Amino acid sequence: MKITKSLVIIMLLIAAALLPVVTEAYFISVAITILTFMTLSISWDMMLRTGQLSFGTAGFFGLGGYTGIIAVADFGVDPLVGIILGGLLAGGVSLLLGMAILRLRGLYFAITTMALASVFMVIIRNLNKLTGGPSGKIVYTTLFNYDSVKVYWLMLGITVGTIVVSEVFQRTRVHFAIDSIRADETVAKSHGVNIYKYLIFVFVVTSIIQGVIGSTYALQYGFVYPESSFSAHYLLLPIAMALVGGIYSTIGPVLGAIILGLSSEYLKLIMPYGHLIIYGVIIVVVVLFLPNGVYGAIKDVTGFRKRRLEER
Amino acid sequence: MSILKLDKVTKRFGGLVAVDNVSMEIQQGEILGLIGPNGAGKTTLTNLISGVHMVSEGKIIFDGIDITFLPAHKRCNLGIARTFQIARPLKNLTVVENIMVGGLFGNGEKLKESKKSALMLCETIGLEEPDQTLDKITVLDIKKIEIARAMATKPKILFLDEVMSGLNMDETREMIDTVRKIRGTGVTICIIEHVMSVIREITERVIVLDRGTILAEGPYSEVSQQHNVITAYLGEDA
Numbered sequence: 001m002k003i004t005k006s007l008v009i010i011m012l013l014i015a016a017a018l019l020p021v022v023t024e025a026y027f028i029s030v031a032i033t034i035l036t037f038m039t040l041s042i043s044w045d046m047m048l049r050t051g052q053l054s055f056g057t058a059g060f061f062g063l064g065g066y067t068g069i070i071a072v073a074d075f076g077v078d079p080l081v082g083i084i085l086g087g088l089l090a091g092g093v094s095l096l097l098g099m100a101i102l103r104l105r106g107l108y109f110a111i112t113t114m115a116l117a118s119v120f121m122v123i124i125r126n127l128n129k130l131t132g133g134p135s136g137k138i139v140y141t142t143l144f145n146y147d148s149v150k151v152y153w154l155m156l157g158i159t160v161g162t163i164v165v166s167e168v169f170q171r172t173r174v175h176f177a178i179d180s181i182r183a184d185e186t187v188a189k190s191h192g193v194n195i196y197k198y199l200i201f202v203f204v205v206t207s208i209i210q211g212v213i214g215s216t217y218a219l220q221y222g223f224v225y226p227e228s229s230f231s232a233h234y235l236l237l238p239i240a241m242a243l244v245g246g247i248y249s250t251i252g253p254v255l256g257a258i259i260l261g262l263s264s265e266y267l268k269l270i271m272p273y274g275h276l277i278i279y280g281v282i283i284v285v286v287v288l289f290l291p292n293g294v295y296g297a298i299k300d301v302t303g304f305r306k307r308r309l310e311e312r
Numbered sequence: 313m314s315i316l317k318l319d320k321v322t323k324r325f326g327g328l329v330a331v332d333n334v335s336m337e338i339q340q341g342e343i344l345g346l347i348g349p350n351g352a353g354k355t356t357l358t359n360l361i362s363g364v365h366m367v368s369e370g371k372i373i374f375d376g377i378d379i380t381f382l383p384a385h386k387r388c389n390l391g392i393a394r395t396f397q398i399a400r401p402l403k404n405l406t407v408v409e410n411i412m413v414g415g416l417f418g419n420g421e422k423l424k425e426s427k428k429s430a431l432m433l434c435e436t437i438g439l440e441e442p443d444q445t446l447d448k449i450t451v452l453d454i455k456k457i458e459i460a461r462a463m464a465t466k467p468k469i470l471f472l473d474e475v476m477s478g479l480n481m482d483e484t485r486e487m488i489d490t491v492r493k494i495r496g497t498g499v500t501i502c503i504i505e506h507v508m509s510v511i512r513e514i515t516e517r518v519i520v521l522d523r524g525t526i527l528a529e530g531p532y533s534e535v536s537q538q539h540n541v542i543t544a545y546l547g548e549d550a
Contacts, residue, residue: 182404183403184402186364187396187400187413190362190363190396191414191417192388192416193385
């Protein structure tokens with residue numbers, strides 16, 4: 001069982017890595033977008049597992065993007081270094097902010113993180129010299145010089161890295177800490193869990209992921225612009241993907257990103273106008289009829305079969 | 313030798329004084345009963361000692377260390393464990409995982425160690441299906457999880473907040489045996505209970521609380537005869 005499972009994972013990885021060889025440029029760009037949102041979706045879910053609903057995803061995504069572009073444009077660093085800097089800055093900012101706002105809970109935390117993205121945007125819009133202000137900033141040395149195959153492989157690497165981090169969190173003591181915090185904070189702290197420490201740790205790790213993916217995304221086009229870099233798109237779509245795929249797991253957001261990513265592209269092709277309506281309907285239907293998401297439904301069905309087999 | 317000392321502890325919730333200038337000591341190795349009518353401040357006292365609430369005034373000394381301002385998780389690491397009056401199992405974890413939380417964070421164990429010690433606790437306390445999820449579990453098993461999870465932190469003192477309530481006679485018997493077994497391992501126990509037969513049977517000393525103050529202190533047989541204690545429970549005309 002274990003061997004077949006690792007075999008399947010290896011096969012999937014090889015298939016994903018070989019994708020650019022068998023497809024054309026259009027599909028590679030679709031795949032890059034799906035991977036971007038997949039990473040955001042996993043990172044959002046990782047924070048949700050602590051019981052904290054974060055709306056800061058787009059904020060750290062945009063912050064990472066701006067850091068990457070500024071590092072390359074003004075300080076002349078290599079785009080790959082720019083990506084690392086994007087992650088580090090997002091991590092640093094989230095550490096400072098987390099120390100302040102992770103004392104809040106529930107709606108208060110959610111609404112504060114939502115405000116963060118707007119605050120970042122306003123600040124960046126007004127730092128004209130550094131960020132280009134409202135008109136955005138362009139850089140001519142892009143990631144791998146517009147070589148989308150290489151960008152795809154880098155994105156794939158970042159996504160696999162995120163999946164690994166998420167799974168490590170699910171299999172170590174971190175899992176027990178954040179699951180007990182989500183279930184009951186009083187019980188958690190009475191049994192020795194340092195709630196504050198774990199919340200900050202997870203918040204910083206997920207923000208670093210969001211910053212890295214944000215700067216990678218921005219540097220592949222060599223372009224940032226306040227309204228698009230901090231767009232609610234990068235917040236709402238990952239959430240929808242996690243809900244469709246199934247929250248509190250790694251596989252859920254992965255499935256959700258593939259399902260919604262592919263269907264949105266397909267819908268765009270068959271009906272250029274109004275495809276978003278169908279897209280919305282898909283999300284509503286899945287959330288209504290599969291409250292645990294697609295992965296949750298699969299688990300329920302296989303669990304049910306297993307139990308029936310045991311009863312026989 | 314006293315393991316825990318409360319010095320003039322007061323807790324106010326707004327205008328309500330839940331615990332009023334209470335000073336008491338718990339001796340190493342004893343089973344102490346904490347009794348009193350509803351609203352007397354027993355659970356609040358437990359919350360103050362375990363760090364769920366902070367005191368408004370006064371000092372708490374545990375094992376020679378002033379823990380008055382320590383957060384709950386540090387008190388747990390020092391050796392204070394408790395169960396909750398309304399049992400609070402972690403519903404997203406299985407039976408054994410619930411107990412592992414105590415070992416992992418209360419006693420600093422590694423994942424494998426904590427699984428091993430949690431499984432051992434399951435066996436001692438009589439939880440037969442460690443891998444069960446919590447959606448179809450009995451009240452008795454939930455109470456056992458509470459105790460096992462607290463025991464997994466390897467405490468020096470254990471507060472049991474109404475673990476017998478809602479159990480039938482056989483289950484109560486089993487629970488009393490469990491409490492005795494725990495005490496046998498050298499853990500000091502403070503038990504809050506409304507079932508007086510239990511208090512009579514297993515405690516060596518009781519403290520009676522009423523409206524946030526200590527009303528009486530001593531062996532149950534003596535305290536239960538005192539006029540003011542009877543009045544507190546049954547009212548003036550009793």
